[in-house]
Amino acid sequence: MLKTDAYGTAAGSEPLAPMQITRREPGPEDVLLEIAFCGVCHTDIHLSRDEWGFSMYPLVPGHEIVGHVAAVGDRVTRFKVGDAVGVGCFVDSCRVCEYCAAGEEQFCNEGATLTYNSKERDGRNLTFGGYSTQVTVDQAYVLSIPDGLPLDRAAPLLCAGITTYSPLRSYGAGPGKKVAVVGLGGLGHVAVKLAVAMGAEVTVLSSSPSKRADALALGAHEFAATADGKVFTERAGQYHLIIDTVSAPHDLNTYLSLLRVDGTMVLLGVPDKPAVLAATSLIMRRHTLTGSFIGGIAQTQEMLDFCAANGVAADIEVIPMSGINDAYERMLKSDVRYRFVIDMDSLRAPAAA
Numbered sequence: 001m002l003k004t005d006a007y008g009t010a011a012g013s014e015p016l017a018p019m020q021i022t023r024r025e026p027g028p029e030d031v032l033l034e035i036a037f038c039g040v041c042h043t044d045i046h047l048s049r050d051e052w053g054f055s056m057y058p059l060v061p062g063h064e065i066v067g068h069v070a071a072v073g074d075r076v077t078r079f080k081v082g083d084a085v086g087v088g089c090f091v092d093s094c095r096v097c098e099y100c101a102a103g104e105e106q107f108c109n110e111g112a113t114l115t116y117n118s119k120e121r122d123g124r125n126l127t128f129g130g131y132s133t134q135v136t137v138d139q140a141y142v143l144s145i146p147d148g149l150p151l152d153r154a155a156p157l158l159c160a161g162i163t164t165y166s167p168l169r170s171y172g173a174g175p176g177k178k179v180a181v182v183g184l185g186g187l188g189h190v191a192v193k194l195a196v197a198m199g200a201e202v203t204v205l206s207s208s209p210s211k212r213a214d215a216l217a218l219g220a221h222e223f224a225a226t227a228d229g230k231v232f233t234e235r236a237g238q239y240h241l242i243i244d245t246v247s248a249p250h251d252l253n254t255y256l257s258l259l260r261v262d263g264t265m266v267l268l269g270v271p272d273k274p275a276v277l278a279a280t281s282l283i284m285r286r287h288t289l290t291g292s293f294i295g296g297i298a299q300t301q302e303m304l305d306f307c308a309a310n311g312v313a314a315d316i317e318v319i320p321m322s323g324i325n326d327a328y329e330r331m332l333k334s335d336v337r338y339r340f341v342i343d344m345d346s347l348r349a350p351a352a353a
Contacts, residue, residue, distance in 0.1 A: 001025065002032075005347055006132035007321050008060035012050030015325045018347075021060060021128050023136045031079050031142045032071040033087060038130035039064025039155035039314070040340035042186070042247070045328050047117050056117055062130030063089045063115040064158040066151045067344070076139045084145040086304070088158035089294050091115050091127060091137045103298040105141075131321065133347055143301050146308035153313035156186065156339040157304060159294070160314060164191035165303040166295040167243060167266040168198060175199040177240045180258060181220070184211045187245035187268055189338040190314055192218045195243070197310040203239070205231065205255075214337070218315075232257055237285070239263055249273045256281040256289065264288040314339050320346035 001022040008019050026032045044061035046052050065087040069079050079085060092113035093100050099107040106112055113121060116129030128135075145154050164187055173179050179200040181191045188204070195202045196219035203222040204215035212223040224231045232254045239258050247269035253276075256265055265287065282289060295303065307313060315338045319327050327340045 002134065002136070004132050004134050006060045006128060007324060007347065008058050008128070008131060009048055010058050012048065012055060012057075016048060016061075016131070016328075019058065019060070021058075021132060023128075023134060026071050026073045026136055028073040028075040029138050029140070030073045030136050031069055031076060031085065031139050032134060032136050033065065033085055033142070034067050034070040034134050035065055035130055035132060035344045036067040037152045037155045037318075037344060038062040038066075038342045039159065039316075040319075040324070040327055040331070040342065041156075041159050042331060043159075044129075045331065048328075054117075056126055058126075059117055060128035060131050061116055062132070062342075063087075064155045064160075064341075065115070065130035065135060066145055066155045066158070070134065072139075078139050079142060079144070084151060086143040086145050086154065086158050087115060087130070087135060087137050087141065088143065088162065088300055089115055090118075091141045092121055095140075103296040105296045106294050131324070131342065133344055141297060143297070143304060146305055148308045148311075149304065149313060152318055152341050152343070153316055154304070154307075155341050156190070156314035156316065157307055158300070160187050160190045160339065161194070161307060161312075162295040162300045162303050163187060163268055163292070164243060164245070165194055165306070166299060167268070167292040168194055168200075168241075169299070170292070171241050171264045171266065173198045173200045173241055177201070178203070178238055178260075180205050180239045180242045181245065182206075182242060182255060183245040183269070184208075184215055184218075184338075185245065185334065186314075186336075186339045188243075189214075189218055190312075191243045191245060192220050193312045194307075196220070197306070197312050200241075203235075205258075229254075237261075242266065243268065245269050247271055249275075251276075252289065253278050253281040256287050259285065259287050261285045262288075264290060267291040314341075316341045318343050322346065
């Protein structure tokens with residue numbers, strides 16, 4: 001076993017702190033990844049603090065992992081030492097169910113093995129995430145980071161990127177389509193960049209008028225503030241697709257009114273209260289309300305290749321590992337534009353111990 005420096009917590013009431021974990025030695029199909037950067041997702045906060053009620057401790061967060069291959073097993077054919085690679089939200093699945101066979105491993109009938117806070121396929125050992133210096137992953141669940149994507153700015157694409165890319169692709173964002181992105185945060189800012197790169201006409205809808213300049217700088221064609229409610233009358237029936245990234249409770253019916261006939265609204269955020277939905281919001285103009293959850297390995301690689309070809313990367317603030325608890329508090333105040341990324345060299349440094 002490999003002793004690995006990490007940051008994690010032993011209980012939901014405790015802050016993250018240095019700890020040492022073990023990783024398996026690379027098996028025949030495994031890649032040992034020396035982690036360079038790990039993005040910080042809001043899910044990391046929820047799970048670290050057991051806000052969803054199913055956290056398992058000790059817990060090491062992080063599922064936006066990038067770095068370089070340090071070693072490979074003797075049957076690894078896809079990667080070699082030195083390659084730039086990434087690991088996203090899951091690291092294994094059953095591999096034989098209909099969804100795994102279709103490249104939709106995130107929907108594995110037996111449950112995908114999540115990068116952290118999950119049980120390995122043996123049902124005994126816990127997985128630990130990317131707030132650490134290295135990780136061992138089967139080559140089938142490792143992604144290639146294309147040339148031209150800076151590693152630090154690529155890290156959030158392993159979650160925020162695929163979470164927004166998948167519904168944009170699935171529901172036809174492209175030339176001739178009007179797309180609205182609700183919320184301009186970690187997910188929303190990537191959604192804007194991707195939709196613009198796909199050729200769609202993009203509007204950002206936000207309750208914060210102060211985000212207008214940022215939205216336009218990210219490439220959005222229009223910005224509309226929603227706080228006074230006028231937008232729901234003025235823009236009724238305009239959009240082919242709405243990507244809703246907001247996790248705070250909000251009235252879905254008002255946003256559905258912005259869709260054209262046969263328009264689709266996709267939920268990506270997870271509010272803590274159930275939504276109230278009027279049937280007429282769907283029936284009267286044949287609207288579709290749906291949700292989306294990351295993507296499979298093949299689509300995630302497609303997303304990374306698309307981003308490299310079109311100059312899309314996350315806007316980030318790089319922090320040392322020791323700054324993670326402060327970063328969590330800032331995230332809760334929306335005080336980041338737009339994703340924190342941890343520099344893992346700060347964990348390797350002697351001062352971090």
